[in-house]
Amino acid sequence: MLKPVQKKSLSDSVFEQLRAEIISGRMEPGSTLPGERVLCEMLEVNRGAVREALKRLEQARLVSVQHGGSTTVLNFRETAGTDLLSTLLVTPEGELDTQVARSVMEMRSALASDIARLCAKRGREVAGPLAEVVEQMGANRKDLVALQALSLSFWGLLVEASGNVAYQLAFNSLRDSYARFSHLLTRVLADELTDLKNYKAICEAIAAGEAEDAEFYSRDLMEIGERQIVRVLDTLDRVKE
Amino acid sequence: MLKPVQKKSLSDSVFEQLRAEIISGRMEPGSTLPGERVLCEMLEVNRGAVREALKRLEQARLVSVQHGGSTTVLNFRETAGTDLLSTLLVTPEGELDTQVARSVMEMRSALASDIARLCAKRGREVAGPLAEVVEQMGANRKDLVALQALSLSFWGLLVEASGNVAYQLAFNSLRDSYARFSHLLTRVLADELTDLKNYKAICEAIAAGEAEDAEFYSRDLMEIGERQIVRVLDTLDRVKE
DNA sequence: GCTGGTCAACTGGTATGACCAGTTTGATTT
């Protein structure tokens, strides 16, 4: 399968470079960035490119820039939003950050169960489309990659029907993080993806408006995958020592 | 109390204007934005300002711009991160969006209980500083505004000690949303803020490493505030009809 | 009739150099 080649603009490169410096900690929170004109020289680009990159960093809450003053590095852990997760998931060395991965899995479990609960409470109309997805999962029970996509659809429907935008936005960030490593997780999540019984149970609980059941089965389902992934992460950590 | 006046740059204004158009739905997802040069004319600013604003919109995942092609509006509900919450909390008319507020409160409850649980599991060393905050809360039990700040410190410590970056980043967005209306919530949250017994119970559960207790008391505490706020939100909705 | 090439007219991306507007600094004045 061929993928579209990714093309980066200058300001994108500048942005990524500065972001890496900040996230890695090489630029400490509170320290000041070089002036725009200096950055131009160092990076050998024009000032417009630098400014566009700085605006993006500001939007991501990684830096704070003030007219006349200087641009300072923020403590992103205390300011950034969840959209930074997919970036944090990759260490400066390009490897998977296991601690961040654990965080993502924990959040996934917590959100999923509450999403299902809310859905049973006030989004029962989604049970129909949901059942269709589960049916397709049944038809593709041997194709893990297809199941991955269907599972994402399943939870996408659920989170939308939950009527909770906060969860939806957090879900977006989790999904983006997931996308970065989905190919590695296909097999690790096999048990969860093929647990059709649980998907159906969630579906039925929502259709029946049984919030507690929906919450219970979701938590159960999530814990299956979380357990497996944590096991892999623990192994990874042990190997690296 | 005087507050520093906020000074907006041109690109900030452009950004906010376009963001409002997108969030309000006046610009539909999938539709294309006018070209940069056209925007310049319409907004009467130079192209640099427009481009900086577009970069920020891109970073916030509200639009997608491609070289040579056109700039299209994204469905922010399916792409943005939690940092958009504080913006969504205010309707185009400048009022509080009660549905978003409910979402925020629900997420708060879900996160808080899991944060406390994780803290008891692997962040017990925070019990000391935590106890200090609780002690200060006791000393200021009559000053609701002080209690608000201390409560934020309490949860800030907790989320940091939980060792879960995903929760920390989500917490940042919740905190920002909260900040916008904290003055209105001072009295509504009075019962929660003065429930010292519960704060202490959480504190002790964490010190003892009792994850289930920490989770239970947190959920209990959050539900106090959530119940009150939901009651107010329901009233607001009823009045507006 | 289809494929593939070419070209013009879009779109956004980069570059430059000037100037405006706040902030900081430090020498000067009181």
Add this chain to the structure above:
DNA sequence: AAATCAAACTGGTCATACCAGTTGACCAGC
């Protein structure tokens, strides 16, 4: 020592030119 003020920073705005992808109409050539 404290207040003052002007240079020398910093970022913000601007106009203009040109580079670089994208699109679609058009036109060979098989």
